[in-house]
Amino acid sequence: MVTSVAGMQQLAKSWQRKGVRVGFVPTMGYLHAGHMSLVKRARQMVGKSGKVVVSIYVNPTQFGPKEDLSRYPRDLKRDQQLCRAEGVDVLFVPSDQEMYPQNGIGAYSTYVVEETLSRGMEGVSRPTHFRGVTTIVAKLFNIVQPQVAVFGAKDFQQAAVVQRMVRDLNFPLKIVVAPTHREPDGLAMSSRNKYLSTDERQQALALSLAIKAAQQAVKSSKQSLAANKLRANLFKLISQHPAARVDYIEFFDPQTLQPVTQVSCGTQMALAVFVGRTRLIDNARL
Numbered sequence: 636m637v638t639s640v641a642g643m644q645q646l647a648k649s650w651q652r653k654g655v656r657v658g659f660v661p662t663m664g665y666l667h668a669g670h671m672s673l674v675k676r677a678r679q680m681v682g683k684s685g686k687v688v689v690s691i692y693v694n695p696t697q698f699g700p701k702e703d704l705s706r707y708p709r710d711l712k713r714d715q716q717l718c719r720a721e722g723v724d725v726l727f728v729p730s731d732q733e734m735y736p737q738n739g740i741g742a743y744s745t746y747v748v749e750e751t752l753s754r755g756m757e758g759v760s761r762p763t764h765f766r767g768v769t770t771i772v773a774k775l776f777n778i779v780q781p782q783v784a785v786f787g788a789k790d791f792q793q794a795a796v797v798q799r800m801v802r803d804l805n806f807p808l809k810i811v812v813a814p815t816h817r818e819p820d821g822l823a824m825s826s827r828n829k830y831l832s833t834d835e836r837q838q839a840l841a842l843s844l845a846i847k848a849a850q851q852a853v854k855s856s857k858q859s860l861a862a863n864k865l866r867a868n869l870f871k872l873i874s875q876h877p878a879a880r881v882d883y884i885e886f887f888d889p890q891t892l893q894p895v896t897q898v899s900c901g902t903q904m905a906l907a908v909f910v911g912r913t914r915l916i917d918n919a920r921l
């Protein structure tokens with residue numbers, strides 16, 4: 636395990652000198668099978684002779700003032716075991732002081748902002764979220780210096796924003812987006828699923844059921860569907876789950892993330908739903 640920025644950068648430089656390829660999976664820890672599938676993908680990308688680095692850092696700048704930063708689940712021991720079992724070469728686990736030094740007038744003061752793809756959906760509900768994500772991901776790329784970084788498709792907008800940042804700021808690496816890992820009943824895997832009570836866990840199926848219903852509606856219709864009508868139907872379906880409250884349901888172009896008024900095969904759908912106090916997101920291509 637490496638905890639200092641200087642230590643991680645030194646390691647990265649020594650690998651670079653030897654021509655070793657580095658695959659990177661940034662995480663906030665409390666790892667699950669979804670994360671481990673990203674690790675497997677990173678290993679595939681760099682091969683046996685390459686190095687796989689996983690970072691675990693609950694990044695405060697991507698949480699809003701009323702969000703779950705302080706109660707975000709953590710279990711470093713278990714994360715270490717999972718990473719060891721999966722053949723991860725280095726766990727990078729920096730402290731807040733290491734990432735965002737707070738030294739009075741010399742305190743941390745630089746941020747990275749993507750100004751188009753980050754505006755809608757999560758950007759509306761969580762206005763400072765993507766500024767935190769792009770900032771920490773840019774920092775991690777400069778520290779780990781990977782050739783490949785793997786992100787999960789569950790955070791579709793995040794992956795799009797990071798890809799745009801990598802292109803716009805000329806980071807010399809490839810972004811791979813790996814498919815969403817689901818529980819057998821359809822719930823997308825997320826560290827936040829841990830917050831759900833037994834009853835809420837059942838009601839959390841509202842998200843994947845809404846996606847399935849939208850996919851079915853598109854499949855069985857010969858023409859495109861009015862987005863507003865489909866959205867209203869999905870609101871109804873979700874409201875049958877008393878603990879569930881829709882934050883947004885959006886239909887959009889998967890490349891530009893621009894909302895569409897007509898939904899057809901190839902349209903992307905994303906939704907955010909509060910189940911009790913827990914905010915869950917999911918998405919799929921229709």
Ligand code: PAF
Pocket residue numbers: 661662663692694697768771772790793
């Ligand atoms: O997806 C996450 O877990 C986080 O947003 C990330 C990419 C690790 C940045 O903190």
